[in-house]
Amino acid sequence: MTIVEVITGIVPYPDLQNQLALAHAIIDGRRPRFKPLFRLGKCFNDLWSYASTCWNADPDLRPRAAALEELMKTNALLPEPAGPSGNPVLRILPPVPGTLISRANRSLFSRFTSNARLALRLVHRSSVAESLQPRKKALLIGIRYRGRQWPGTGDSMELEGAHNDIKLWRSTLISCGYLERDICILWDRDGVTPNYTSYPNRENILREMRALTADSQDYQRRFLVFCGNRSKAPNDGSDHALIGADIENPIHDSDVEANLLHPLAKLGSLTMIWDCCYAGNMFSLNWQVDETRMLRPAIRARTDGQSIPGRVLSIGACQDDQKACEVMVPSSGMRYGALTYLLNRKFQDHPNGFSLCDFLHGIKGDPLLGPDQDIVATCTDIVHKPWLYP
Secondary structure, eight states: OOHHHHHHSSOOOTTOTTOHHHHHHHHHTOOOOOGGGGGGHHHHHHHHHHHHHHHHHOGGGSOOHHHHHHHHHHTTOOOOBOSTTOOBOOOOOOOOTTSSOOSOOOGGGOOOOSOTTTOOOOOSHHHHHHHTSOOEEEEEEEOOOTTOBOTTTOOBOOOTTHHHHHHHHHHHHHHTTOOGGGEEEEEOOTTOOTTSTTSOSHHHHHHHHHHHHHOTTTOSEEEEEEESEEEEOTTTOSSEEEEOSSTTSOEEHHHHIIIIITTSOTTOEEEEEEESTTOTTSSOBSEEEEOOSSSOOEEEEOTTOBOOSSEEEEEESSOTTSOOOEEEETTTTEEEEHHHHHHHHHHHHOTTOEEHHHHHHHTTTOTTSOTTOOOEEEESOTTTTTEEOO
16 A cells, blocks of 8 residues: 555556655645656646645644654554565555545555555554644633623523533533643633633633634644623624623624734634624634525635634624524423534534535524524635534
């Protein structure tokens, strides 16, 4: 089995076997510029097009050649003779979760390679795959507002399902490979008072937003969930703002952008879930998944999109003039935000991620969504736009 087969999941073109330069080029995601590969002509161009698509699907999940070799040495993965030629063989490496590779390699197409450097037998595949997984970090914010009332109207602010949302997200993220120590939770549950650092007031929320994206070199993926209220700022009513547990101190969109998005490194990855009312245009990024009731979602460019460094995906529970609903799940008798429940249900079936377009298409007409609740998704990078990773 050659590196080409490992990376692309297809049987290589003739003459591509034992091409060390090509193998490293595909692993490292850089098209080589030296003459030995020119003679491969169009077949190399076709293969490169396919391999680079797989690479661009999620660079965080594609190990560099040097890192892969070092990992093999660390785990004492030594070449073994195999087959009639006695040459070492590279065993099957399954496609890395989250890429666009749809077909697993099969031993039907095993080949021998005379290059001992590439012909390392990959044993203990599960431990190797685990070692190559990107580091992940999450911030979960859930605010119930128990006993609180909206200023001016006296209407109840309480969200019965906010804490259930956070518990569900925590469970799902851990099952998707997050470490418990890398998940920060801010919520106003019983016993958590304003002097606690885990209390979801303005100060603590902005502090943890900064912490989520500040260490961009240490974590390849970041995940933010906000389950709470978003409304006109109580003080001036000039624009929409997130409402923390200290409702008199709203968190404006500019505050979120300054504390969450600006610290994000150029290559940082951030997914934001806003399960709250009026969330549609909170962040108008370059590309939008154009969801309609009758047609399959499409991707369109936004002329008013914000230019933000890094790969950012923002999903809002509804349009800017709509309200997000909570739903009662009959099987558990518990209330959840509709967006939270639908996303977590999808993650349970697809723990390595899924197409956002397919997700939006699949929930059309779902009874859990209100008739006037349209999920809004925008992103900064057209390459990463269709896929939602945990």
